[in-house]
Structures are given as C-alpha cells and as structure tokens.
Amino acid sequence: MLPDGLVVRSARPVAGGSANPVWWCELDDGREVVVKVARETQPDLSEIEAEGLAALSAQGGLATPRVVTFSPRALVLEAVGTGELPPGDARFWADAGRAVARLHAVRSERFGWQRDGWLGRFRQRNTWDADGHRFFAENRILSFLDKPGAEAALDADDRAGLERVCAKLRELVPDTGASLTHGDLWRNNLIAGNAGEPVFIDPAVSYVWPEVDVAMMLFEGDVPDSFFAAYQELRPLHPDWREHARILHLREWLSMVATFGPDPERVPKIRAVIRDYA
Incomplete structure (x- = not known):
C-alpha cells in the first residue's frame, strides 16, 4: 500500500x-x-x-x-495536530472563515480546473466554461444522474425535476463569478494544526461560485456562526445565501445517492428541493 x-x-x-x-x-x-x-x-x-x-x-x-x-x-x-476538530471553538472557526474568504479572493474568468478531479468515489468534471450556471448544472448536478446508485434511487419524475431546476438555475442562484474553492468544504475537512490553527484537508478543487464552499459548511450543521461572521467581514454574502445553499447542496446529496443508492434521508431532501424550486 x-x-x-x-x-x-x-x-x-x-x-x-x-x-x-x-x-x-x-x-x-x-x-x-x-x-x-x-x-x-x-x-x-x-x-x-x-x-x-x-x-x-x-x-x-x-x-x-x-x-x-x-x-x-x-x-x-x-500528521498534523491530533487529526481531530475542536468542536465549538469560536476563535478556530473565525480564523477558518477569514482564511476561506481570502481563498475566494483568487479569481478566474472561467469556471473549472486544469483537469478533472474526484468527489468521493466519482470523477468531478472540471471542463473549462465561461458560463457558471451551465458549468454547475452539467458538472455538479446532471453528471450524477447516470450513476447506478442514482438510477436506483431516483425515478423519472425526479430526473425531470432536476432538469427543470437546472434550466431555472439563473433565476435561483446569482452569478458571483469564479473563485478558487476547496470544493468539499464540510466541517470534517478541517482539523486543528499543531498550534490550533485551521488546516484544510481532502479538497476537490475548482474555480466556481464561492457560495459553493460556504454552503457546504451548512451541509452537516454544527459550524458556529463565528465562521460565517468572520467570512463576511472580508467577503459579504448575498442576503439569500442560505436559501441558495439548499440548491447548491444538490451536488452533495446526489453524490451520496450515487454512491450509496436509495436512502430514506437523502432522497427526500433532493425531492424537497425539486418541489420548492423546479
């Protein structure tokens, strides 16, 4: 090994x-x-x-x-620190929020990356595209629908609903331009370093909307408000960013369904987004 x-x-x-x-x-x-x-x-x-x-x-x-x-x-x-996250440490999360805001100051005229990557067990397509809505629809939502797990979990109405959400994406999520993003920034992909500083692991890097990273911090919950407040000290978010997060979470829900198949928690969340936004 x-x-x-x-x-x-x-x-x-x-x-x-x-x-x-x-x-x-x-x-x-x-x-x-x-x-x-x-x-x-x-x-x-x-x-x-x-x-x-x-x-x-x-x-x-x-x-x-x-x-x-x-x-x-x-x-x-x-090996960094103990490999464990200090739960609820407001200073740690504020430092992390400012670090992510500085990351997002690195900009590109196009969405994508120099090569395809991985998100979990699946390829993450990163073909360069000047259109962020098309890039996200094709490479972060629709790309999962042909995976066996997703085919087993989602029916024809679900797939049609996701296609309608993608067709309306310009109305639902603002184009904030392409920033360098971690790409899989949920809370367990941060650990405390040897001096207690935030250290970032397990990326799925690309240039995409910065809200994609911020939304992932809501995905599993338990991230203190100090992260979001400190982020917005440097990069104010759209007033409706938490609403946008539900749509951006489709990528992660679909990735998990594609990996694990039908699930009584994940499939209803996908259907709730379709119901509310398609």
Whole structure:
C-alpha cells in the first residue's frame, strides 16, 4: 500500500474516510503520517489531491498538510495536530472563515480546473466554461444522474425535476463569478494544526461560485456562526445565501445517492428541493 521506502511500525484508522480508508501511521523512523488509500478505480486520486492541496496553499494561502509522497495506491501526508476538530471553538472557526474568504479572493474568468478531479468515489468534471450556471448544472448536478446508485434511487419524475431546476438555475442562484474553492468544504475537512490553527484537508478543487464552499459548511450543521461572521467581514454574502445553499447542496446529496443508492434521508431532501424550486 505505501510507496517504496516507507515502513509502518503501527497504524490506527482515522474516522471520516467514507469514500477512502484513512490511517494514522507511525513509521519505523519515528515520523507520524496520515495515509489515504486510493481504490483501484482511482489510480490518479493521490496525484490530483496532492495538486489540489498545493494549489490551496500556494495560490489561496490556506494551511494544508505537507505531502510526504504519493503513489497510485496511497497519498501520504504529514500528521498534523491530533487529526481531530475542536468542536465549538469560536476563535478556530473565525480564523477558518477569514482564511476561506481570502481563498475566494483568487479569481478566474472561467469556471473549472486544469483537469478533472474526484468527489468521493466519482470523477468531478472540471471542463473549462465561461458560463457558471451551465458549468454547475452539467458538472455538479446532471453528471450524477447516470450513476447506478442514482438510477436506483431516483425515478423519472425526479430526473425531470432536476432538469427543470437546472434550466431555472439563473433565476435561483446569482452569478458571483469564479473563485478558487476547496470544493468539499464540510466541517470534517478541517482539523486543528499543531498550534490550533485551521488546516484544510481532502479538497476537490475548482474555480466556481464561492457560495459553493460556504454552503457546504451548512451541509452537516454544527459550524458556529463565528465562521460565517468572520467570512463576511472580508467577503459579504448575498442576503439569500442560505436559501441558495439548499440548491447548491444538490451536488452533495446526489453524490451520496450515487454512491450509496436509495436512502430514506437523502432522497427526500433532493425531492424537497425539486418541489420548492423546479
């Protein structure tokens, strides 16, 4: 599993690796690293994630773990802090909010990225496009509908409803331009660094609307208001951004349904968005 030259003395699983197993390892030379294991169907996952972490750090100024090495089967990162998130720490979340706002100041005239990436177990299409609504509709919503899990979970009315939402997207979500985004910014993709600072992990990088990142912070809840308040000190959000978030969450709900199939929690949420916005 590990690239040549690395020998593990001990290892323990790290919680949160639903798409890919993650291990906290002590090497035989005493170093501690985190190892993310790629599936056989994802031979370029490690390389793409390493590139994404580098872009977030070099271009966006985010704190990210240092990449030790990678191979087609594993990404090896320096171990940061304890790997755990300090729940409810207002200062931590305020620092994170300002860091994300600074990231979003990095702009592009086009939406997309230099190569396709991964979101969970699926390719994330990043073909460059000057039209943000078309980019999001085609690459972040409709692209999941042909996956077996989504086909099993959603019926013809659901698919038609999602197509109607996409057709109305210009009316529903404002075009705020393309910013450099983390791309999978839910609360478990932040950890506390050695000095308690926010460190960002597991990106799915692209240039897209900055609200996509902010909306993800609402996805699982439990993110303190200090994050959103600090973000808006630097980048004020649209007054209806929380409403927009329900639509932007379609990408994540569809990704999960595509992965896990019919689900009594996720499918009703997708149908609620269709009911309210199609």
